Amino acid sequence: MQKLKYSKQRAYIKEYLMQTEEHPTADTVYLHMRKQFPNISLGTVYRNLNLLADMGEIIKITTENGGVRFDKVSVPHYHVICTKCGKVDDLMLTQKDFDELDKKASKSYSGEINTHAVVFYGVCEDCLRVDKSENP
Amino acid sequence: MQKLKYSKQRAYIKEYLMQTEEHPTADTVYLHMRKQFPNISLGTVYRNLNLLADMGEIIKITTENGGVRFDKVSVPHYHVICTKCGKVDDLMLTQKDFDELDKKASKSYSGEINTHAVVFYGVCEDCLRVDKSENP
DNA sequence: CTGCTTGCAAACAGTTTGCAAGGGG
DNA sequence: CCCCTTGCAAACTGTTTGCAAGCAG
Numbered sequence: 001m002q003k004l005k006y007s008k009q010r011a012y013i014k015e016y017l018m019q020t021e022e023h024p025t026a027d028t029v030y031l032h033m034r035k036q037f038p039n040i041s042l043g044t045v046y047r048n049l050n051l052l053a054d055m056g057e058i059i060k061i062t063t064e065n066g067g068v069r070f071d072k073v074s075v076p077h078y079h080v081i082c083t084k085c086g087k088v089d090d091l092m093l094t095q096k097d098f099d100e101l102d103k104k105a106s107k108s109y110s111g112e113i114n115t116h117a118v119v120f121y122g123v124c125e126d127c128l129r130v131d132k133s134e135n136p
Numbered sequence: 137m138q139k140l141k142y143s144k145q146r147a148y149i150k151e152y153l154m155q156t157e158e159h160p161t162a163d164t165v166y167l168h169m170r171k172q173f174p175n176i177s178l179g180t181v182y183r184n185l186n187l188l189a190d191m192g193e194i195i196k197i198t199t200e201n202g203g204v205r206f207d208k209v210s211v212p213h214y215h216v217i218c219t220k221c222g223k224v225d226d227l228m229l230t231q232k233d234f235d236e237l238d239k240k241a242s243k244s245y246s247g248e249i250n251t252h253a254v255v256f257y258g259v260c261e262d263c264l265r266v267d268k269s270e271n272p
Numbered sequence: 273c274t275g276c277t278t279g280c281a282a283a284c285a286g287t288t289t290g291c292a293a294g295g296g297g
Numbered sequence: 298c299c300c301c302t303t304g305c306a307a308a309c310t311g312t313t314t315g316c317a318a319g320c321a322g
Contacts, residue, residue: 005276005321026311041279046312048277064198064253067311080245091245101237105256109216109227113258117200120241122249141296141301162286177304182287184302203286 004055010048012036017058023069023079023088061088063119080120084127091120140191146184148172153194159205159215159224197224199255216256220263227256 004010016032017024024032030045049070052058059071063081069088076098080089106113140146152168153160160168166181185206188194195207199217205224207215212234216225242249 003276007277007321009278039279041281042311043280043313044278047314050313060200062198062200064196078241080241080247080249082247083250089245089247091241093240093244097240101254102256104229104233105214105216105227108229109225109256109258111216111218111225111258111260111264113216113256114219115258116254116256118237118252118254120238120245120249120252122245122247122251124247128247139301143296143302145303175304177306178286179288179305180303183289186288 004051007048009033009037009040009044010051013045013048014052014057017052017070018072020072023061023071025067025069029070061117063088064121078118078120080122080124082124082127083121084123084130087124087126089124140187143184145169145173145176145180146187149181149184150188150193153188153206154208156208159197159207161203161205165206197253197255199224200257214254214256216258216260218260218263219257220259220266223260223262225260 013029013033016029022028026042026046026049029049030040030042033040033045049058053060053070057073059073061069061071061079063069063086067086075092076095078091078093080091081087082089101116101118102113105116149165149169152165158164162178162182162185165185166176166178169176169181185194189196189206193209195209197205197207197215199205199222201222211228212231214227214229216227217223218225237252237254238249241252
């Protein structure tokens with residue numbers, strides 16, 4: 001592992017991710033960065049997002065429809081992807097539920113289970129509301 | 137929804153997926169198809185995999201490292217991705233475990249939960265064996 | 273100074289799409 | 298016959314990479 005040198009860009013990317021409640025795509029991060037660093041390049045954004053993810057300082061979320069999204073590290077939690085609008089919401093379950101799933105899985109698997117990711121699919125509150133007003 | 141016309145290619149793609157225990161990528165399917173249809177094009181493979189997935193006759197699995205893989209439809213089950221070799225294994229849990237997770241999630245989410253996908257990360261039996269022989 | 277980091281542009285991988293020719297209903 | 302499906306190649310999207318210049322240590 002190489003040692004990392006400080007960079008304004010990387011610091012700001014991390015700061016943005018830590019502070020936002022969204023789960024932005026690389027492109028969203030890029031757009032946001034340009035407000036502060038008008039000349040920043042997409043390549044730099046990708047490089048830093050990957051560096052931060054490798055260091056475990058942020059999380060990569062791979063969604064079904066292809067896109068990758070990024071999230072701050074925090075309490076273990078799951079994600080709900082809205083099948084209407086694609087938004088990613090957080091969903092908290094207890095640590096117990098979390099561990100239990102790995103334990104159950106280990107019992108029926110011949111290899112070793114280290115962790116897991118759960119993605120729920122559903123319809124977010126906002127889209128539910130729209131649905132209702134369109135088909136009353 | 138348009139009506140589908142029979143095609144040898146699509147039938148064979150489905151047959152292959154139904155019968156294999158692997159979770160092939162689009163490219164793997166393509167390579168396999170060429171044995172039977174030497175002139176088949178990648179485009180056709182993609183078109184048919186997507187058609188089959190849209191009709192719900194096969195399943196798309198999105199893995200972390202970017203690739204999409206395909207699986208036959210069968211009893212609800214989960215997947216284990218080996219972090220060493222990238223292989224995707226099946227993992228059976230009970231229907232009860234399956235439903236329970238959605239129910240738990242619904243309780244702490246404001247929208248609607250329809251289904252979920254769980255991906256476990258671990259090390260498959262084969263890689264465990266290699267690990268052991270390299271670091272005894 | 274040294275070499276990690278940047279902006280830029282070109283390269284890439286995986287997937288989709290427009291088109292004319294082919295074939296099922 | 299009609300129009301869905303195919304093979305082919307080009308287009309696209311999201312991501313990575315090579316390079317020379319810039320800047321932190």
